[in-house]
Ligand SMILES: Nc1ncnc2c1ncn2[C@@H]1O[C@H](COP(=O)(O)OP(=O)(O)OP(=O)(O)O)[C@@H](O)[C@H]1O
């Protein structure tokens with residue numbers, strides 16, 4: 001008994017330390033983000049923390065962030081979608097055409113407004129196109145049994161090609177203010193404007209509100225609903241999911257529709273922000289999106305992760321880019337630093353998690 | 359004999375929320391087969407993982423042949439001659455036997471290593487355990503038992519002194535177990551020591567020299583096998599007497615009508631999967647309140663029958679009637695909707711979501727009943743369900759929020775059983791329901807199966823353990839090479855009778 005007690009009393013400090021690493025483990029990306037913010041705040045002598053800049057960062061990450069929410073669903077099932085950048089462009093183009101009622105690049109608003117479907121019509125069109133694109137890819141993956149990597153790699157070029165055909169290669173620009181509102185609008189915060197004595201109005205950008213709302217929605221769905229549970233199950237062990245009576249194909253199909261929906265939404269918001277739908281919009285953005293998901297702690301093998309991590313991952317990339325720009329780091333070096341930070345963030349996350357498991 | 363080969367002293371290991379090992383001492387003498395026993399979750403695997411360098415103890419010391427050693431990695435353990443045969447094999451399926459045996463240690467010149475030499479040496483080690491396999495065969499073409507032999511060959515080729523086998527027999531057929539036991543005795547004769555974990559106590563009595571028993575992470579006793587009996591071991595493991603394994607019979611429900619009838623199930627040869635087992639027109643029925651045993655050798659087609667009924671594999675022809683009505687089952691979903699459940703044979707591959715919590719694993723098939731119209735899971739109902747089955751099956755875990763991968767093997771199996779019991783099916787098929795489960799838990803599962811049958815469920819049980827089949831079943835069907843070969847009622851059932859019906863006839867195709 002005496003020896004047992006010594007053994008027991010020797011262990012608590014270790015156990016506590018382990019509990020601490022476990023808690024850190026859950027917030028690893030958040031801690032990483034916090035550290036970055038502190039570094040930039042110091043390095044820019046506080047300019048980084050100016051509300052105007054903070055909201056600017058948030059606005060910049062919101063489109064990547066939205067799509068990354070959808071991508072989280074896909075990666076949770078063990079899949080991947082490389083086509084999101086192209087689907088974003090296609091949906092943005094479809095929105096512009098729906099709004100203007102023509103694919104001619106005309107800047108005159110009055111004439112086109114009458115023929116088009118209005119702002120709501122344009123937004124719905126973008127989301128429909130995105131979801132439909134996701135459906136087609138999901139169908140090929142689940143029914144034809146082609147790996148998601150291949151299908152969406154094909155999608156990456158197919159959607160881009162379609163976009164170019166639709167737009168005759170050029171942009172379609174010039175929207176009404178109520179359209180542009182979805183990219184540039186603000187919920188103004190007069191007290192904050194006053195507080196920092198800013199000459200321009202400060203407020204929460206609309207895209208940020210859209211992004212945050214969908215983050216909460218996605219979080220609730222994944223965490224509290226049957227569907228969310230199914231997504232984790234399919235990614236964790238598809239065979240066990242099938243033998244538990246889950247419709248694995250339907251669930252897999254649905255996540256590609258979800259990411260397509262978000263790509264469509266992102267396409268609409270981007271066209272509103274730029275006041276233009278560009279055929280070259282979103283090129284390469286799939287990499288940022290996937291990086292956000294992975295930095296957020298979601299396992300590329302599926303079954304583990306959550307959207308709060310993803311939102312933080314997206315923020316982390318945005319903060320990094322913004323901070324480096326503020327510090328006048330050359331864009332060549334920026335790319336190297338961003339790449340390194342992505343690897344470091346994931347390594348940190350994995351390290352903490354492995355400590356937790358041991 | 360001078361001192362012990364292995365001496366572990368005062369080993370303590372804590373996981374978040376669990377004290378898995380508390381000041382455990384463990385000694386293995388040179389040239390002995392030492393049984394490490396205990397209930398599910400007692401800490402056996404944890405102790406062995408420490409010994410193989412996979413886990414670090416919080417405190418305690420390890421001595422090998424009188425020398426204090428540090429085992430910081432599996433590699434170091436191997437360098438000390440301690441080799442583990444894992445339950446999930448670490449073989450590379452695409453490589454040959456020889457490559458697997460010598461992986462990372464290819465003999466000869468490091469760039470152009472000698473294939474011939476490797477094959478020769480492999481043949482030499484496999485000969486030591488008396489197996490005749492071409493070293494150039496790809497591992498993926500081997501049976502589970504043969505793969506295990508390759509693992510053992512690899513252990514031998516590493517000049518090991520101590521071989522750790524954690525539940526090596528649970529995936530083997532009876533005849534394969536006999537062969538493994540022979541190999542273990544041969545290795546012992548060659549001076550090696552073996553640590554052997556199993557839940558089948560007859561095996562312990564048969565091959566072990568000494569045993570160490572753990573209970574709840576403590577030492578619960580040590581003994582020479584010569585001087586003890588199975589009930590003594592059980593008492594050490596459980597701390598009380600567990601009466602009558604395979605406890606007799608159960609009350610019969612009033613309604614004993616036929617619940618499930620299958621007619622002429624067929625599965626053709628599948629060219630893509632040469633290992634696929636063919637079914638040649640299987641027909642039988644099972645009544646409410648009946649436990650129907652399916653007996654046969656591994657590979658006879660028992661699992662395939664179960665999977666066919668459950669809709670897990672496509673069928674060529676066959677009809678299924680539930681309560682006299684024909685039903686169509688194309689997917690497991692259909693089967694579940696009709697009230698048919700299946701506890702599959704391989705829990706890790708086919709049943710568990712290792713990264714999800716125990717609660718989420720237990721409720722997985724029940725989510726439609728546990729969620730509201732909007733698809734939100736009713737957390738309280740789910741928690742109640744979990745708690746009910748935790749008590750009923752005596753599942754041991756820190757909390758139901760821990761990931762199921764952190765549970766001991768037997769407790770994982772109980773979680774899978776809970777998933778299907780919760781559905782209250784009309785027909786429950788259980789494929790090797792007590793694989794890897796300790797004696798006490800096994801008795802609990804058996805009692806539960808009886809209870810279910812008594813409540814009017816038709817139970818179909820597949821098991822490779824003949825005593826289990828004999829003790830549990832009201833009626834037994836024997837299967838050989840995809841055909842039904844006999845039907846035996848409880849009163850006529852003997853081990854010999856079943857063996858005769860199951861055995862492969864000489865010269866038959
Ligand atoms: N990585 C881990 N994290 C948390 N708890 C763990 C971990 N590994 C084991 N445990 C817990 O430690 C205890 C001992 O588990 P262990 O696997 O050693 O049992 P066992 O004796 O091998 O049981 P079985 O016969 O079922 O295989 C159990 O309560 C288990 O839940």
Ligand SMILES: [Mg+2]
Pocket residue numbers: 402403404524766767
């Ligand atoms: Mg174990």
